[in-house]
Amino acid sequence: MSTEMAIYFDSSACTACKGCQCACKCWNSLPSPLGLNANEFTHSYQSPMDLNGNTRLIMRFEENESPKKWGVEWSFGRRSCMHCSNPGCASVCPSGALSVDEATGFVRVEEDKCIGCRYCETACPFDVPRYYGPDSKVNKCTACLDRQENGRAAQINNGTGVTQTQFNVPACVHTCPPGALDFGPRDEMIAKAYERVEFLKNREIDPSPHASVYGDKLFDGAGTHVIMVLKYPVETYGLPVDPKVSPMVDLLGWMKPLTGLAAAATVAGLGLSFLTGIGYKRDTLHYDEKKH
Ligand code: SF4
Ligand code: SF4
Ligand code: SF4
Known part of the structure; x- marks a missing residue:
């Protein structure tokens, strides 16, 4: 049985502690290549x-002048894969390294299949895929499908002081102290986001007239599997108001079988030269004691 799932992010509850960013690095063993004070x-x-290539999630810090008489307004945003319902990245990937997980709707990553063509970079409307290592393998948020599939259970604080048990939550969600992140069936996350926006707009103290839900209706209603509550206007968070799938997707989709064939031919060629290379090496390295 499949249930569409989603990661929920509430910018109005986020304290920008970066716990999620660190948890992503820790769980996925992603290094920081910088030395002490080298940033x-x-x-x-x-x-x-x-x-x-080593960072799948960052928290965005945007500092804006406040329309009130004093101070600044901070907008804290989540920058990572949006797990689009119709992902351009997966539709152009010739090797199957990126694909939609049928059980949840998240976009799966299988680095070992990546051939480093970088088509996905061109096709992503959110400029997300990055690459690492000498072979330039794709790296992006995996929605922690490994945790989901292995039944990782966690106690999380739901933001109201009540601790509840949730199963299979991504590492970033698991760590969020104020409960700005959540994880669950996509329709439940959307309902929760609309409820929160309603509250933010109508609260008596410091109402947020620009609050909105982001992710449920993008791409002509197809949406994404990351659902956000934005306290300020969408642009403040560096997100596209109306993202479009790149026109390159059609062209790259057409080239996909050719690239796949070329990749298969390259692998076959490498295999053949490896096999012939073994024979050649054995001949030349043969040591005949009688002759010497
Ligand atoms: S945000 Fe980009 S990388 Fe993520 S699923 Fe959508 S197209 Fe793919
Ligand atoms: S879901 Fe997992 S891989 Fe994605 S940002 Fe969160 S911790 Fe990182
Ligand atoms: S862990 Fe939660 S509060 Fe901290 S930066 Fe991430 S989303 Fe914001």
């Missing part, structure tokens, strides 16, 4: 400034 000074609490 470039950027005037921002955001670090690193963008996704990279």
Whole structure:
């Protein structure tokens, strides 16, 4: 049985502690290549400034002048894969390294199948896929499908002080102290997001007139499997208001079987030269004691 699942992020509850960012690194054994104090000074609490081959999730820090008489307004955003329902990345991937998980709707990553063609980079409307290692293998959020599939259970605080048991939650969700992240059936996460937006807009103290739900209706209603509550206007979070699947997707989709064939031919060629290479090496390395 399959249930569409989603990761929920509430920017109005997020304290920008970056616990989720660290948990993602820890669970997925992603290194930080920088040495002590080697990070470039950027005037921002955001670090690193963008996704990279070792970083699947960053918290965005946007500082804006407050329309009130004093201070600034912070908008804290989540930058990672949105797990699109019709993912451009998976539709152009010629090797099957990116695919939709039928049980949950998340976009699965199988690095060992990646041939480093970088088609997915061109096809992603959110500029998410990054690459690592000498073979340039794809790296992006996996929705922690490994945890989901292995029945990892966790006690999480649901943001109201009540601790509840949730099963199979992604590492980032598991760690969030104020309960700004949640995980569950997609329709439940959407309902929760609308309820929260209603509250933010109508609360008596400091109402948020621009609050909105992001992710449920994008791409002509297909949406994504990350559902966000945005406290301020969408642009404030560096997100596209109306993202479009790149026109390159049609072209790359057409080229996909050719690239797949070329990749298969390359692998076959390498295999053949490896086999012939073994024979050649054995001949030349043969040591005949009588002759010497
Ligand atoms: S956000 Fe980009 S990488 Fe993630 S599923 Fe959508 S197209 Fe693929
Ligand atoms: S779901 Fe897993 S891989 Fe994705 S951002 Fe969260 S911790 Fe990282
Ligand atoms: S762990 Fe929660 S509160 Fe901390 S930065 Fe991530 S989403 Fe925000």
